[in-house]
Amino acid sequence: MLIKTSHKKLVLVLGALTFATAVQAADPVTPAIPGVSAGGVLIELIKDGFNGTEGPIGLADGSLLFTETNANRIVRIAPDNTVSTFLENTNGANGLGINTNGDLVAVQVVNTRVGVIHPQGQEKTIADNYEGQPFQRPNDLVLARNGSIYFTDSGTRPTKDNPNPPVSKPGLYHITPSGTLARLANDIERPNGVQLSPDEKVLYVANTLGEHVLAYDIAADGSIQNRRNFAKLEGWKNTETGWSSGADGLAVDAEGRLYVASNAGIEVFNDKGEALGVVPLPKKPQNLAFAGRDKKTLYVVGRGAAYRIPLLTAGFAGRAK
Template sequence: MTKLADGLLFPEGPTVLPDGDVLVVELHRGTLTRVKPDGTKTIAAETGGGPNGSALGPDGRVYIANSGGLRRFEVGGFVFAGGIPDDYKGGSLQAVDLTDGSVETLYSDGLRGPNDLVVDAHGGIYFTDYGKSDGVTGDKGRLFYAKADGSSIEMIAAGMEGPNGIGLSPDGTRLYVSETYTARVWWWDVTAPGKIQGGKSLGGSGGGNFLYTVPDYTNFDSLGVDGHGNVCVASMVHAGISIISPKGDLVRFVDINVDNDPGITNITWGGPDMRTAYVTASSTGHLLKIENWPRPGLVLNHAT
């Protein structure tokens, strides 16, 4: 395991580009940042707000789940994100053109805190809206499906407790979502593009099917799906990656201890054999590179 880049301001949403560069969002800087294989960093786009997730889309643009910003605070010398910043104006789903860094806001009306996203084979975007909390009251989380051209958006599930990471099974027939503070993973059958069975429930699961939770105090963050269909969930507090089978069994927990960072937030894969994992250690501002991951990652839609 190596520190590919440091000095990042709460990195999240890693995306591997076809040329081998890695994109991360910097939530506390308000940027989409490109990291070269030698660790060199450049700003790819100024998104503003609080970019939280990124993914390549069908038109070559990079789509951003923008939370609208979160407060920066420190605990024990480690950086975290939460609450509502003074300059909060709402969340959004954005598209970035990497050729010139231009940013288009596709959707914003009614969005509170978009967190992460995944693009399906049809070019549609599933994304989580974590919501916002002022420390006294908080929103229930929601799931959305939106077209990449900005023409339509639909809420497909509601009533969740902090929905964070999101991913699709290799065949696209299952949608997975992790909840942060409950440390639970849920799944839905995808019956058609943007259609899931059991959505729009007012229950705490958003109508989903329970897959897995941890036996100890852990906060789940974002997730990636590997080439075998396992759901790999990044976690804070108990920092690492939980590899969960589609049947709900814990295949393995990969402990990631880098400078005692409690904020392991996301994972994706790249390399010729998809065995190189890129992991964001947000509380210390690192992008980690892990060679020879136990199983190859899933080649995401529109990533080549």
């Protein structure tokens, strides 16, 4: 059947489609993911122009902290989206956690270490080397309920400013509640985000250069075993620097679902590693955390931007992240 239309009507239709596309591009919305997100919910840009967006973590008052690693600063986003400086001179704080005393713990990349950075006046170093060798680039951490710390060191990589860095020695580490440091793995190409399942029986690790999020079973002494490919990432693609998933920060919700920042956006998996959907973002995400008084808001930071995404589900309430 031939459909006739006037040139004027065609222009109007094409104009409406162009406008709709522009609105969609300017105002990204969530896809419908059962139990996770309703379709068409606005993904809100809180602010752009930050310098090194990493390490988001939710606080009990409903606010969110995240690190401007390159600016040597920690930023606070209040429940009303007010943005303020929480802490300056952070020694390049990257990933954040809160210990059983309520202290803010960070992996730090200037003088590389893991340590308490707040309250001010009570700063202390927990670990700054392994077998006498300083860490290269501590990246992310997660604190267990018993006070132990799991953290990643992503090693070194060539940059424009430093095209020939020292040999990369990436690793996954564990610090016991008594302060004993152990390297759990040195065979992950670029370990990045690290997260615990809600029952703390499984440790998840994002491998930026790999196609899968890795999972390990956790033994009673905090060591790990049974490495496996947990979730296949849609973000896996051939980039300018080679194949990469871009896997970065990780978060879990109250149902044990895993949220992964990757080249594709925020990828969501159930506790069996089955893909549930992807939330695309205007800029590639680096890290994410649930926050808000009901923890039903997912905050995402990346490439200088901070976003706020209302969800149907709540983040896991058993720890800050």
